[in-house]
Amino acid sequence: MDFERKDLLGLEELTEEEIFFILDTAKSFREVLDRPIKKIPTLRGKTVVNLFFEASTRTRMSFELAEKRLNADVLNFSPSNSSVLKGESLQDTVKNILAMKVDCFVVRHSTPGTPHLLAKELPVSIINAGDGAHEHPTQALLDLYTIREARGRIEGLKVLIVGDIAHSRVARSNIWGLNKLRAKVRVCGPSTLMPSMIEKMGVKVFFSLEEALREVDVVMMLRIQKERQNKGLFSSIGEYRDFFSLTEERLKLVKEDILIMHPGPVNWGVELPFRMSENRKSVILNQVTNGIIIRMAILYLLLGRSR
Amino acid sequence: MDEKDIARVLSRLAHEIIEKNKEVDDLILVGIQRRGVPLAERISKLIKEIKGKELPTGSLDITFYRDDLTRIGYHPIIRDTNILVPIDDKKIILVDDVLYTGRTVRASLDALLDFGRPQKIELVVLIDRGHRELPIHPDYVGKNIPTSLEEMVEVRVKELDGRDEVLILKKE
Numbered sequence: 164m165d166f167e168r169k170d171l172l173g174l175e176e177l178t179e180e181e182i183f184f185i186l187d188t189a190k191s192f193r194e195v196l197d198r199p200i201k202k203i204p205t206l207r208g209k210t211v212v213n214l215f216f217e218a219s220t221r222t223r224m225s226f227e228l229a230e231k232r233l234n235a236d237v238l239n240f241s242p243s244n245s246s247v248l249k250g251e252s253l254q255d256t257v258k259n260i261l262a263m264k265v266d267c268f269v270v271r272h273s274t275p276g277t278p279h280l281l282a283k284e285l286p287v288s289i290i291n292a293g294d295g296a297h298e299h300p301t302q303a304l305l306d307l308y309t310i311r312e313a314r315g316r317i318e319g320l321k322v323l324i325v326g327d328i329a330h331s332r333v334a335r336s337n338i339w340g341l342n343k344l345r346a347k348v349r350v351c352g353p354s355t356l357m358p359s360m361i362e363k364m365g366v367k368v369f370f371s372l373e374e375a376l377r378e379v380d381v382v383m384m385l386r387i388q389k390e391r392q393n394k395g396l397f398s399s400i401g402e403y404r405d406f407f408s409l410t411e412e413r414l415k416l417v418k419e420d421i422l423i424m425h426p427g428p429v430n431w432g433v434e435l436p437f438r439m440s441e442n443r444k445s446v447i448l449n450q451v452t453n454g455i456i457i458r459m460a461i462l463y464l465l466l467g468r469s470r
Numbered sequence: 471m472d473e474k475d476i477a478r479v480l481s482r483l484a485h486e487i488i489e490k491n492k493e494v495d496d497l498i499l500v501g502i503q504r505r506g507v508p509l510a511e512r513i514s515k516l517i518k519e520i521k522g523k524e525l526p527t528g529s530l531d532i533t534f535y536r537d538d539l540t541r542i543g544y545h546p547i548i549r550d551t552n553i554l555v556p557i558d559d560k561k562i563i564l565v566d567d568v569l570y571t572g573r574t575v576r577a578s579l580d581a582l583l584d585f586g587r588p589q590k591i592e593l594v595v596l597i598d599r600g601h602r603e604l605p606i607h608p609d610y611v612g613k614n615i616p617t618s619l620e621e622m623v624e625v626r627v628k629e630l631d632g633r634d635e636v637l638i639l640k641k642e
C-alpha cells in the first residue's frame with residue numbers, strides 16, 4: 164500500500180493499514196537521531212508553518228525539530244504577536260500566509276474541526292496538532308509507536324487510560340487508534356469527567372482505579388487540567404489524587420512489567436508519585452523521543468512526493 | 471552472467487581492492503540498499519579469506535537523499551541504514567550492483583558525509599551499464615555492459631532473490 168492522503172486530521176479516519184504504514188515509516192527515521200549530523204535533505208525547499216492558536220511547548224518544539232531535521236523551512240505563528248490581535252480572522256490569516264507560497268500548515272486550535280475546515284478549503288497539507296477536545300493524532304501515533312516498540316505488538320494488549328477522559332483529545336485519538344489495532348481499551352476517571360456515551364467508542368468504563376488496573380499491560384495517565392477545577396468537575400486535587408493517582412500501593416496490584424505512559428506535562432504527586440521505584444517501566448521520555456520521528460514520518464508522507 | 475561468473479568477478483574485485491589499498495585495516499565496506507548490501511558482505515568475506523581480517527560492513531538507504539523525491543508519485547520503501555563504526559578518517563568502499571545515471575551514488579556520497587569525514591571514498595560496482603548523468607566514475611568495475619536506454623539490467627542475488635544472475639531485459 165501507499166499513503167495517499169493530503170492531510171493528517173485524526174485517527175478516526177485512518178485505516179489499520181495506514182496506521183502501521185506510518186509506524187513503520189517512523190522506524191526508518193529513528194537512526195537519523197543518533198547520527199553526528201542529525202539532518203537529512205528530504206524536505207529541502209518545502210516550507211511548513213506551525214500555526215498554534217493554543218499554548219504548547221512540547222508538541223510545537225517536537226514539530227519544529229522534526230521539520231528542521233528534514234531540512235524544511237519553518238515559520239512559527241502564535242496569535243499573541245500577530246494580526247489576530249487586530250481582529251484578522253482565521254481564514255484571512257491562513258490565506259495570507261498561503262499567498263506567501265507555503266506547503267503545509269501544522270494547526271492547533273481550541274475549536275474542534277478547525278484543521279478539517281482548513282483541509283477542505285486549502286490545497287496544501289494540514290496536520291492536526293490538537294483541535295479542542297477532539298483529536299491529537301500525532302500524540303496517539305507516538306503512543307502506539309512507543310507501545311509497539313516496548314511490547315513488540317499492540318493487538319490483544321489491555322490498555323487503560325486514566326483521568327479526564329471528557330476533555331482529552333489524547334484519549335479520544337488513542338481510543339480510536341488502539342481499537343483499530345485491536346487492543347482492549349479501558350478508561351477510568353471521576354464520573355464528572357467521563358463522557359456519558361463513551362462505551363459506544365468501544366471501551367470498558369471503570370470508576371475504581373484498583374479494579375481498572377487488574378491485568379492491565381499498559382497504563383496511560385492523562386494530565387489533570389487544573390483549570391478545570393474551577394468548573395466544579397472535581398472537588399480538589401487532593402481528592403483526585405486519593406482516587407486516581409498511580410501510587411506505589413496501587414502499582415503493587417498490577418503486573419510487574421506494566422508500561423507506564425503520560426503525554427506530559429506530568430503533575431508529579433498528582434497523576435504519578437514524586438518518586439517512582441526504579442524497576443517500574445516508565446516510557447514517558449521514550450514517548451518524547453518517538454514524537455519527533457512520528458512527526459518526521461508524517462511530514463515525509465504528506466510532503467515527500469509529488470501530488 | 472550466472473552464479474560462477476559473479477563469484478569470479480567478486481573474487482577479482484576483492485583482489486583489486488587489496489592490491490590498491492595494501493593495508494586493509496582502515497577499510498569499511500558500505501553496501502547501498504538493497505543489492506549492494508549482500509555484495510558488500512560477500513566482498514568482506516572474500517577479503518577475510520585472503521588477508522585474515524574481517525572488515526566492518528554497513529548498509530546505506532538513500533531514500534532521504536534522492537533528488538527526485540518530490541517528483542515521483544509514490545513513497546519508496548525505506549530500508550535499514552546501519553553504519554555502526556565511526557567513519558572519520560577511514561577509507562570507505564561503497565558497493566552497489568549497477569552503476570547507471572550516477573544519481574544513486576551522488577545521494578550515497580551526501581548520506582555518507584552526514585556520518586563523518588572519511589579519509590577517502592571509493593566505488594565498487596558489479597555492473598557498469600553507462601549513461602551517466604553526473605560526473606561519477608567507479609574505481610572498481612566487475613563488468614562493463616554497454617546497454618541502450620530501452621534496456622534494464624537486473625541483478626539477482628541469492629540472499630534476496632534465491633539465485634545469482636545478471637539479466638538484460640527489455641523495458642515493457
